[in-house]
Amino acid sequence: GKEGDYVASGDKRQIFEINGFRVLPQICYDLRFPVFQRNRNDYDVMINIANWPAARRDAWDTLLKARAIENQCFVLAVNRIGEDGNHIAHNGGTAAYRFDGQTLAVAEDNHTSVVVVTLDSAELSDYREAFPAWRDSDVFTLEY
DSSP states (O other), X not given: OOGGGTOXXXXXXXXXXXXXXXXXXXXXXXXXXXXGGOOSSSOXXXXXXXXXXXXXXXXXXXXXXXXXXXXXXEEEEEEOEEEOTTSOEEEOOOEEEOTTSOEEEEOOTTSOOOOOOOOOHHHHHHHHHHSOGGGGOOOOOOOO
């Protein structure tokens, strides 16, 4: 979508808190680079706002679920519908996933809609305590 012509890339990781949840905001392109989304128990919810084309929709669905599982976090994903100015089709894929990959909700494809889910912080905490996989993540730094 030529986003690079209109959007500057970020230079640091931002996490904010809302209603007791620590939230990592992401965009569609970030979904392909899990190293930048590695959860070191510093966030609870990943929000991904996207302009993901219908032609690669299967990858969108698969990667969202994978990010929820590998980071033991809720994933809230919002994708557009319709054809963009470059004649690229987008069919949606707005969805919410639990920290174990289970689907909480999925919006109907090709329709404008609002999806409402309730996130349970105690359930997430209990899961992480019983299966603290985040403790085994590799420590690394990235050099540019």
